[in-house]
Amino acid sequence: MGVGPTIRHVAWLVAMRSSILAPPAAPTTTPGAFLTWGARLQWRTLVGGLVFGVIWMTAIALVPWAIGRGLDAGVVHDDPGALLRWALILTGLSVLVGGGGAARHWFAVENWLSGAFRTIVVADEAITTRGQEIGRQLPTGDVVSIASNDMEKIGGVYDVTARFSGAIVSYVVVAVLLLRQSVVTGLVVLIGSPVLLALLSLIIKPLQARQAAQREEAGRLTTLGTDTVAGLRILRGIGGEREFVGRYAAQSQRVRRAGVRVAGYQAALDASQTLLPGLFVVLVVWIGARSVIAGELTPGELVAFYGYATFMSFPLRTVTEMVDKFIRFRVAAGKVQGLLRIESDHPARPAGAPVPVDGDVVDPESGARMPSGRLTGIVSTRPEESAALAARLGRVGVESAVTLGGIPLADMPIDHVRAHVLVNDPDSRLFHGTVREQLSAGRTVPDAHLVEAVDAAWARDVLLAQAAGLDGIVEEKGRGFSGGQRQRLGLARALAIDPPVLVLIEPTSAVDAHTEARIGASLAQERRGRTTVVATVSPLLLTHTDHVVLLVDGVAVAEGRHADLVREHAAYRSIVLRGGDDE
Template identity: 80%
Template sequence: MKASVLHPPAPPTSTPRDFLLWGARLQWRTLAGGLVFGVAWMTSLALVPWAIGRGLDAGIVADDRQALLRWALILVALSAVIGITGAIRHWFAVQNWLDGAFRTIVVTDEAVTSRGQEIARQIPVGDVVSVSSTDMERIGGVYDTFARFCGAIVSYVVVAVLLLRQSVTTGLVVLIGAPVLLGLLSLIIKPLQRRQAQQREESGRLTTLGTDTVAGLRILRGIGGEAEFVGRYAAQSQHVRAAGVRVAGFQAALDASQTLLPGLFVVIVVWTGARSVLSGELSVGELVAFYGYATFMVFPLRTVTEMVEKSIRFRVAAGKVMSILRIQSDHPAGKADQVVDPSADLSDPASGARIPGGRLTAVVSARPEDSAELAGRLGRLGTESTVALCEIPLAELPIRQVRDLVLVNDPDSRLFSGTLREELSTGQAIDDDRLLKALDDAWARDVLLALPDGLDGHVEEKGRGFSGGQRQRLGLARALAADPHVLVLIEPTSAVDAHTEARIGASLAQSRRGRTTVVATVSPLLLQHTDHVVLLESGRAIASGRHAHLVRDNAAYRHIVLRGGDSE
């Protein structure tokens, strides 16, 4: 695929018009190709009535067989041109649609992945989902219709010129009537645009509500809140339905107008042409040609109204895309890459914790959210980070450099659809031996053995075919395979049995030897394999040292760990 589609430059976020022109510049070659063949295709269609009329007058009315054969051959040639240019125009139309739609997905995905949690704080999840599922089609649709729209304009001019040469009155009817029709359609277009925007808003809220409900379904069942959320979803569905009904009225009026108004236009043109024949201004062949012109004119007029309709949908969709693109990242780029020692100590002034470099450190807290917040600061996730590495604040490093240095793995690591090899390597060039070792260190070899094709075995979306413990161990294996300089694990064994947990603790200490590793846990089966432990209370570090020493000398630590051990 072209670089302008896979890696497009930053789009403008000022107006939908600027966004449209930005995309047009990036795919101007296919747009130009579609324009050339679209104009050739529709102009050839417009010339068919002209050729038929001339053939009737010169061949049949004048009883000239040679003229009849000549015009018949011209019709055959026009038919061949129509077939060839129509097929090529359609190819360009599909290519333009795909480029415009996929580029929208690319820039939206880049914005979502680079803006961090700021996206979720400012825009409902449903709006983000709708961009990839609906809005990208509407944006691609404008580029798809562009070639036919240009062909419609040119063919309209060609027909008008032919009509004016044969009958000034009928030609003026065509030239004046078409803009009048478009003016009548504009009375419907403006309110339709407003109602489509309202429906898009309500649909986005419904998608957000459904996404939140599904994500918290287990919790809802636990507290018996399904009925409440079903009621909310039903109420929002009614809002979407009502908005859809409001759109449907104007949409039906527009669709009906696309048939009714061009039809009336045809009647007027034919009536005018018939009067011209009776007055002797037109011949029989020219009357037949006029009827063909009038019938043909329905096609470009419908194409113009289709372009107007898709432009409305484009404005609404582009507005949603640009609202995402306007959000500033909560991870500013910062300074250029700096030279840091990844094996140096990590310090967090917010909690007073110090993580020794090159060692396996555990973070223990009676409140799991305190440990998770410290882990988030260590990886510069979501909130402002005060953590420093090698005495250099992470906030002053480019986020890309931070991501290269630190990897944070939570207990609910998401699995995606694909092969097990793709799942573990995450797009990196990691050899099979390293992947297998990561599976062994995470004690997830049973997952590999359960797949008939091994590393090439298929993983279903979200790992539905695996148990909770298997999914958690695969997430851990993926983190170990990445082999980051600093690995932060949040409750990596919360879903596995005690026997497997003890084995994972021993493997983790061995496989990460010499690398900085932080584990947020209260499990003594993991703590016994650590080199260093930091105890948090109310988010502040109140003690640190070896696990065995803290168990013996610190009552608060002993209470947390023994209670955690009893609950395993």
């Protein structure tokens, strides 16, 4: 059953946001444990769906019984009063079918939304807390598929539970009615249904294996597409588009072939769900007709038996659907649990020591020291060395021996590190939303402070270009801005956050020299008295620093003021002046 969110269901999810947005830790052992965990968190709606599912399907099961009894009492025995009575009973059952079905569907949609949305929440929490280890251990396509496909399959199991419970109860009700009227015919119906289900299971097991294989191939295709789009500009520059298009086409064919292998078994399952119950109904009607001729059944009981046999295909298909959805759930839940099992590359440490708000920042690995409250420049013979130092300063994706105020960052809880040290790289990511949302980063910040940060980053032209100012809309990834505008907005965001320690990696690499010089001056003024580290080789920025550290092969070999190092250190002069005059 395809279920989609409606406005009322979205409103219901908003009302439930406190429990859904902060669920307890999900189990990572087995898909069954994951299913039980989710069921405990939404047991109220599951019970509601179960109750109305039972009412709905039991009422459907009793319709043939009411028709058969009314036919015998009102038509065969020519009793108008009995006919009216059974007509009213049939009307009541119809009301239960309609009302119970509507309520059952309501709970089914709620259960689907809760299960699917909770999957996104736990996956998002894992992605945002595991750091770069996620990218190292999982293809991008697998991560994307969790939010685009797997969450639907997980929600689908909770959706079908209402009909599944109704199918089981209605099966028992029909069994009692059948055995009371004819033991032989009843046994044919009751035994035949499980036999049909067993036959279908022969198709279900290989279907599961092929669905898992298709999921893997689709994940690889998504990863390849994501990587290709991310590097499209470079590919065009080196003429590699044709090569990657060929790879994408080849992987698409592998996904298609995997889909065809799934489709064959899926078609066999769907066809069997119609063919086998149809043959079963023919068998029951033939046996029932012979019983009527032999005087063992009344015409009304034969009609009821036909209705029962026809109805039994309904719970049979529901049970088959439950099995099919559980198979899909197992594959999807396994992928989600694989994501959850990844350990963070920056695990939290117990908060044993106080967290400093100031103090020198020292990196024992390189020997670099960044004085507290000063603007320090990091100059390196190779950009990757200064970038690696910046990663250690923020404990971003690496274990770090860096100390802040004499306390190792490795001994601090990661949330405290994130609150005290901000690393801003040159490729600042912008998201869809207003300019205010980009700059405030989810916090409540006065507009005056945001404008101040924009001015310090010399990004006022970006703000003026927006007719609505801070309420202007930023497109996803900042597509409407130039590289320099995106970089300056990213710098403005970092300044607006105003962390105790700010680490900037080449913050002016995409701007012109005139703007770069102005940013250097305003950065020194804006961050006065707070620890700031700038990894750069630009003399226009280094001129405004209080202290500079020179790295050679990743090791600090000199430190001092920019002017002194230019005059006294040949390696520094060569890097910073890029072969220019030694003046």
